[in-house]
Amino acid sequence: MSFRDWAHRAADWSADYLERVRSFPVRAQTRPGAIHAALPASPPEAGEPMDAIFADLDRLILPGMTHWQHPRFFAYFPANASPPSVVAEYVTAAMAAQCMLWQTSPAATELEARMMDWLRQMIALPEGFAGVIQDSATSATFAAILTAREKALGGTANAHGLAGGPTLRVYASAQTHSSVDKAVRMAGIGGDNLVKVPTSGSAWGIDVAALERALVEDRAAGRLPCAVVACLGGTSIGACDDIAAVAEVARRHGLYLHVDAAWAGAAMICPEFRHLMRGAEEADSVVFNPHKWLFTNFDCTAHFVRDPAALTGALGLRPAYLRTLGRGEGEVAGVTDYNEWSVPLGRRFRALKLWFVIRSYGVEALRGKIRNHVAWSRELAERLAADPDFEIVTPPVLSLFSFRAVPARLRGAKPAEIDAFNEALLTRVNDDGRIYLTQTVHEGRFVIRFQAGQTETTREDVMMAGDVLRELATEFAATGFR
Numbered sequence: 495m496s497f498r499d500w501a502h503r504a505a506d507w508s509a510d511y512l513e514r515v516r517s518f519p520v521r522a523q524t525r526p527g528a529i530h531a532a533l534p535a536s537p538p539e540a541g542e543p544m545d546a547i548f549a550d551l552d553r554l555i556l557p558g559m560t561h562w563q564h565p566r567f568f569a570y571f572p573a574n575a576s577p578p579s580v581v582a583e584y585v586t587a588a589m590a591a592q593c594m595l596w597q598t599s600p601a602a603t604e605l606e607a608r609m610m611d612w613l614r615q616m617i618a619l620p621e622g623f624a625g626v627i628q629d630s631a632t633s634a635t636f637a638a639i640l641t642a643r644e645k646a647l648g649g650t651a652n653a654h655g656l657a658g659g660p661t662l663r664v665y666a667s668a669q670t671h672s673s674v675d676k677a678v679r680m681a682g683i684g685g686d687n688l689v690k691v692p693t694s695g696s697a698w699g700i701d702v703a704a705l706e707r708a709l710v711e712d713r714a715a716g717r718l719p720c721a722v723v724a725c726l727g728g729t730s731i732g733a734c735d736d737i738a739a740v741a742e743v744a745r746r747h748g749l750y751l752h753v754d755a756a757w758a759g760a761a762m763i764c765p766e767f768r769h770l771m772r773g774a775e776e777a778d779s780v781v782f783n784p785h786k787w788l789f790t791n792f793d794c795t796a797h798f799v800r801d802p803a804a805l806t807g808a809l810g811l812r813p814a815y816l817r818t819l820g821r822g823e824g825e826v827a828g829v830t831d832y833n834e835w836s837v838p839l840g841r842r843f844r845a846l847k848l849w850f851v852i853r854s855y856g857v858e859a860l861r862g863k864i865r866n867h868v869a870w871s872r873e874l875a876e877r878l879a880a881d882p883d884f885e886i887v888t889p890p891v892l893s894l895f896s897f898r899a900v901p902a903r904l905r906g907a908k909p910a911e912i913d914a915f916n917e918a919l920l921t922r923v924n925d926d927g928r929i930y931l932t933q934t935v936h937e938g939r940f941v942i943r944f945q946a947g948q949t950e951t952t953r954e955d956v957m958m959a960g961d962v963l964r965e966l967a968t969e970f971a972a973t974g975f976r
């Protein structure tokens with residue numbers, strides 16, 4: 495069988511898969527270890543026919559997949575894709591270029607620069623931000639912390655390490671993602687030096703007065719504040735900091751400001767949601783993931799920086815074997831070697847899928863999809879709020895809200911008992927397979943999260959989540975729990 499035949503087969507398989515994805519349970523229903531045990535323990539010495547491999551794909555792998563492109567995937571945050579993105583990923587794989595330097599694929603570098611500027615305009619960040627596509631928000635935040643570290647120490651840590659230097663401090667609210675903790679650890683600053691500032695107010699944003707106090711105390715104790723990470727759409731319940739207020743504090747204290755908008759950033763293509771990012775234009779860097787909510791296959795992280803030289807100063811290295819001959823030491827106009835903007839050297843050609851997605855839909859259609867997700871999610875939250883067996887714990891932030899079931903039997907029960915019911919109910923819901931939701935802990939209590947963001951999700955899918963929850967909560971309260 496030739497590559498052309500396999501490729502057609504893969505295209506047919508993919509189209510069939512997306513046509514029937516609704517018929518699968520959203521979350522994989524396999525037992526741990528079952529797939530591992532079904533796979534041969536050793537590799538084949540002789541090649542096998544592609545037919546056999548495709549057959550095993552259906553038999554062994556497909557049943558063990560959680561279907562992120564299922565329109566009733568309401569768990570975590572989305573990692574949505576779309577037909578133009580899948581097609582672009584396919585042709586990207588065929589070219590299989592490694593795009594670490596401009597000369598290793600000039601088109602990849604120049605398309606990346608152009609796509610990042612399109613995205614900048616789409617989310618209304620001002621001119622003056624330059625962009626790079628990273629593999630993950632975690633990498634972007636790590637790069638930001640490394641940049642901040644070098645800035646605070648006058649560029650000495652890369653050369654001499656941190657030993658004997660001042661204690662660096664980074665600030666973020668308790669609602670920021672664990673990637674900030676990871677970045678601070680990996681940067682050698684130490685997890686204990688990430689100050690988790692309490693939140694306040696109905697948006698669970700960082701308490702700016704508490705941030706200010708923490709900064710003053712740290713300086714008085716001889717520590718060196720270096721960065722603050724603002725949260726735009728926290729993973730747990732969608733917490734949003736008042737970025738303008740954080741930016742004002744950061745400016746006054748000379749701190750590097752990084753904005754983590756990994757999920758919510760995509761919604762900033764809609765002007766009506768941009769009040770949430772007010773102040774982001776003051777940041778040193780901003781990250782958001784088109785691979786979450788902008789219909790672009792994982793992985794694709796948009797990382798905007800105000801001062802690319804500060805980033806490349808922290809991350810860039812030019813060994814002899816990577817020199818572009820004829821380029822010399824200085825920058826040549828129009829030449830960017832994006833590996834100097836990233837932790838890994840090697841780079842996939844990620845810009846192509848953005849180009850396909852943005853051109854094929856147009857920005858207005860992308861806005862329409864996000865607006866629908868937000869509107870339907872709010873509608874579901876209103877429906878659950880009106881149902882005496884449910885209570886909304888945190889109201890929708892864009893398309894994310896959290897809730898708990900409180901069936902009549904449990905009204906007035908101890909919080910721990912209600913939490914245990916909800917935990918067991920969530921397992922029951924996900925075992926059922928029609929919808930998939932995940933949980934968080936909010937103010938010490940177990941809550942169920944709901945978000946809508948898959949590309950093909952319809953209003954009916956979202957409303958069906960309400961029906962399934964009502965049905966299973968009622969049934970479970972009557973028969974299944976304790």
Ligand code: PLP
Nearest residue numbers: 630631632671673728729754756
């Ligand atoms: N920041 C936030 C707010 C997130 O929700 C996530 C992931 O869900 C991340 C960062 C990490 O994203 P990535 O998987 O791209 O590293």
